Amino acid sequence: MAEYPPSLERLLHELEKLPGIGPRTAQRLAFHLLKQPADISRALAAALVDARTKLHPCRDCFNLTEETLCNICASSNRERSSLLVVEDPSDVVAFERTHEYRGLYHVLGGTLSPLEGRGPQDLTLDALVERVKKAGSFKEIIVATDPTVEGDSTALYIQQLLKGVTVKVTRLARGLPSGGDVEYADESTLLKALEGRREL
Amino acid sequence: MHVCSLRLSHFRNYDTLEVEFHPQLNLFLGSNAQGKTNVLEALYCLSTTRSFRGSSDDEIVQFSQEAAAIESVVQREEGQEQVRLELRRDKPKTLLVNGKKQKKLSSLLGRLPAVVFSPDDLFLVKGGPSLRRRYLDTMMFQMDAGYLAHLQQYERALKQRNSLLRQRVPNLESQLAVWDLPLAQHGAAIMKRRLEISAQLSRSAGEALRDLTGGAEKFEVRYEPTLPVEGDEGSLEKKMIEAFTKARREEIARGVTVVGPHRDDLGLWVNGQMLRKFGSQGQQRTGALALKLAQLDILAEGCHTAPLVLFDDVMAELDDKRQAFFLNRLQQGGQAFLTGTAPADFAAAQAKARVFRVEAGKIQMTQEGPKPVPVRA
Ligand SMILES: Nc1ncnc2c1ncn2[C@@H]1O[C@H](COP(=O)(O)OP(=O)(O)O)[C@@H](O)[C@H]1O
Ligand SMILES: [Mg+2]
Ligand SMILES: [Zn+2]
Numbered sequence: 001m002a003e004y005p006p007s008l009e010r011l012l013h014e015l016e017k018l019p020g021i022g023p024r025t026a027q028r029l030a031f032h033l034l035k036q037p038a039d040i041s042r043a044l045a046a047a048l049v050d051a052r053t054k055l056h057p058c059r060d061c062f063n064l065t066e067e068t069l070c071n072i073c074a075s076s077n078r079e080r081s082s083l084l085v086v087e088d089p090s091d092v093v094a095f096e097r098t099h100e101y102r103g104l105y106h107v108l109g110g111t112l113s114p115l116e117g118r119g120p121q122d123l124t125l126d127a128l129v130e131r132v133k134k135a136g137s138f139k140e141i142i143v144a145t146d147p148t149v150e151g152d153s154t155a156l157y158i159q160q161l162l163k164g165v166t167v168k169v170t171r172l173a174r175g176l177p178s179g180g181d182v183e184y185a186d187e188s189t190l191l192k193a194l195e196g197r198r199e200l
Numbered sequence: 201m202h203v204c205s206l207r208l209s210h211f212r213n214y215d216t217l218e219v220e221f222h223p224q225l226n227l228f229l230g231s232n233a234q235g236k237t238n239v240l241e242a243l244y245c246l247s248t249t250r251s252f253r254g255s256s257d258d259e260i261v262q263f264s265q266e267a268a269a270i271e272s273v274v275q276r277e278e279g280q281e282q283v284r285l286e287l288r289r290d291k292p293k294t295l296l297v298n299g300k301k302q303k304k305l306s307s308l309l310g311r312l313p314a315v316v317f318s319p320d321d322l323f324l325v326k327g328g329p330s331l332r333r334r335y336l337d338t339m340m341f342q343m344d345a346g347y348l349a350h351l352q353q354y355e356r357a358l359k360q361r362n363s364l365l366r367q368r369v370p371n372l373e374s375q376l377a378v379w380d381l382p383l384a385q386h387g388a389a390i391m392k393r394r395l396e397i398s399a400q401l402s403r404s405a406g407e408a409l410r411d412l413t414g415g416a417e418k419f420e421v422r423y424e425p426t427l428p429v430e431g432d433e434g435s436l437e438k439k440m441i442e443a444f445t446k447a448r449r450e451e452i453a454r455g456v457t458v459v460g461p462h463r464d465d466l467g468l469w470v471n472g473q474m475l476r477k478f479g480s481q482g483q484q485r486t487g488a489l490a491l492k493l494a495q496l497d498i499l500a501e502g503c504h505t506a507p508l509v510l511f512d513d514v515m516a517e518l519d520d521k522r523q524a525f526f527l528n529r530l531q532q533g534g535q536a537f538l539t540g541t542a543p544a545d546f547a548a549a550q551a552k553a554r555v556f557r558v559e560a561g562k563i564q565m566t567q568e569g570p571k572p573v574p575v576r577a
Contacts, residue, residue: 112360113360114360114361114363114367114375115359115363119367119369119375120371120375149353149356149357149360149382150360152381152382153360153378153379153381153382154378156377156378157374160377160378
């Protein structure tokens with residue numbers, strides 16, 4: 001097999017590190033970009049670097065933001081009595097699309113997964129307990145991790161952590177397909193899950 | 201119900217294949233390594249979404265190809281249905297029914313049940329417990345989609361828990377607790393179901409052995425879990441959690457979970473003696489046959505249709521009496537696919553079957569077989 005020039009080799013190597021992208025997809029993306037005018041590649045590179053330098057976790061909820069606080073935490077229109085705990089920033093977007101939930105969020109950064117070497121210290125769990133205690137305004141913590149084994153176990157861990165703190169901890173109902181992903185659930189499924197939540 | 205036709209592309213040693221089956225008996229003859237078992241494997245994939253050889257998709261896709269496809273037309277009471285399964289080297293399979301992509305592979309399960317008979321069945325009796333668990337599981341998940349879901353989640357939780365047991369983390373106890381619960385929930389559901397099916401199995405396999413031996417031997421199948429399965433699922437869950445707590449020190453020392461259905465076994469007893477230890481080779485073979493026949497009965501009942509019978513290289517091992525017994529059995533309903541190397545082994549079956557010659561990934565029909573006898577509606 002013919003060898004690629006070093007710069008192309010490097011591009012493929014970087015693309016293949018992305019989730020869901022194997023050698024073939026990497027090749028397709030790279031050749032597609034190289035066929036287009038150079039401006040397209042420059043714009044992509046600039047957008048990547050720009051997003052990466054400007055975005056960081058929100059001080060309170062760990063959602064992505066360019067400011068100290070994300071626009072949800074900063075808003076005066078949100079109810080400060082309920083907190084929806086999700087795995088990733090993309091889940092926040094999914095729930096916001098329902099236009100139904102008016103409370104605040106907390107982004108964990110994943111689930112517990114010993115197989116992938118992810119323990120409690122790798123999630124924003126300490127910050128969650130701290131936040132709930134300090135705010136004192138939360139009446140309900142809704143755990144909306146994915147309905148997977150890992151999501152369930154993480155929900156259970158959160159419940160244990162919050163045992164001493166006097167708030168109600170609920171879990172999203174199983175309206176979500178088992179083994180499913182919050183991010184991909186459609187809005188009506190999410191709504192049903194939200195309405196049918198149960199106390200842990 | 202029967203499979204009318206099969207088309208393969210880049211499946212094992214078949215570039216492309218198109219065959220039309222006899223609704224009752226199909227016989228594949230050919231030397232070794234020509235592709236006979238591969239045909240049965242393809243049919244089994246349509247039934248269970250996986251290979252009975254335990255092969256990965258990567259092993260099944262033809263050398264130097266990227267994707268394989270299995271397609272068949274199935275005649276059901278409601279009409280014909282086209283089922284297509286696509287396998288890729290590094291991606292999950294896709295399932296299409298009548299050209300429409302299906303969300304879940306598992307929607308295939310139970311629609312076209314199948315039972316494989318192969319010389320390896322002897323290991324069901326002689327081999328380790330994992331083979332007997334797999335035997336139970338493949339039967340169960342064809343009848344009960346809920347069972348498969350429990351099994352998958354149990355296995356996932358077990359992997360996570362074992363991984364945690366091997367890590368030296370400060371608050372191990374509180375972290376283990378959150379994996380104990382799913383393990384107990386799914387574990388209890390699995391054990392309950394396995395207990396029920398084992399009782400059914402014992403009856404069915406007992407009958408099969410009586411048929412095979414002319415009533416000479418008494419066969420018993422006993423479910424052997426790691427803790428007593430009593431009471432309802434809720435109380436079994438609690439008992440499992442207690443068992444985890446009791447075993448904690450051992451588990452941490454060994455780095456594995458020691459209680460739960462992943463350690464289950466089936467005890468096989470003939471005339472009060474343990475078949476694995478005290479049975480003769482002949483008794484063990486017969487016991488394995490009885491287990492497979494029981495699977496056939498249970499699946500027929502549970503799926504409300506006669507399973508496909510995939511008979512791989514087994515005829516040659518049977519004496520004349522047994523051959524006659526099976527032939528009679530196969531003709532009572534359901535569609536059968538038999539493979540072998542020597543036509544002489546099929547003397548009795550040949551007249552009643554469509555016969556195919558298999559050679560180097562090509563199949564040729566050499567005898568059309570009798571006009572199908574209508575069996576039940
Ligand atoms: N992925 C594959 N691609 C191409 N050929 C394969 C593949 N897997 C197995 N084979 C070939 O299939 C043949 C074995 O087919 P099989 O059906 O097991 O034979 P038999 O007729 O003895 O039952 C062997 O020649 C083997 O090399
Ligand atoms: Mg073979
Ligand atoms: Zn925020």
